[in-house]
Amino acid sequence: MAPDLRLSQTRGHLALTAENGGLTPWCGPAALALAAGRPYGEACDLLRSIAPGWYPAEGPVVTAYWRDLLAVLDRLGVPHVKRDLPEHRPSLLRLVREGLPRGWYLLRVTDHFLLLHSHGFGLATVHDNRHTAAPLSVRTHGRRKVTHIAWLPEGPRLG
Structure with a gap:
């Protein structure tokens, strides 16, 4: 890989x-x-x-x-594709562990926005206003419900 x-x-x-x-x-x-x-x-x-x-x-x-x-x-001109979510609004941990494809995502979880880098195999890192490449866990917003998701096919732009 x-x-x-x-x-x-x-x-x-x-x-x-x-x-x-x-x-x-x-x-x-x-x-x-x-x-x-x-x-x-x-x-x-x-x-x-x-x-x-x-x-x-x-x-x-x-x-x-x-x-x-x-x-x-x-x-x-930042490419993004909105993704549909299951009706039950999974937690962020559940979404990742149930097979979120590898890649970068912009998400809104309960009262919060973040970037998520899904590495596959149920592993992901969080990038937001308080974390940089922090492993997704209960402490890094894992239990919050996902309300919106957009895949960033080219990843984040480097600035």
Whole structure:
């Protein structure tokens, strides 16, 4: 199995924190910044440009919306494919352990956005505003229910 170089070249949560003046960034713009390879502040500005009525004109974007994250990816030309979920909304651990194909995914789980790198065989790593390549576990959002998922066929953009 060839290593996925994107894993080691993707910016992580510490870079996002530095870009946010030392403060932990909010998960929506953080996941967008990681997926699109853009700075955290630019991710906030892109969300504002997509839906100016939904986001504050300045300051942090605290609550982001799935539709707006996907609209920004569309605008930036980042390939993504929305995936259907079972009606029972599995936990993130269950989704991965039941055979989520290898690859990169942008997800919304209960009240949180993240990037997930599925390695196959029930193994995955989490990339978000507090984790960089952390093994998926109960502590890394594993019990949260998956509400939305989009496959990133080219993985995250390097920025």
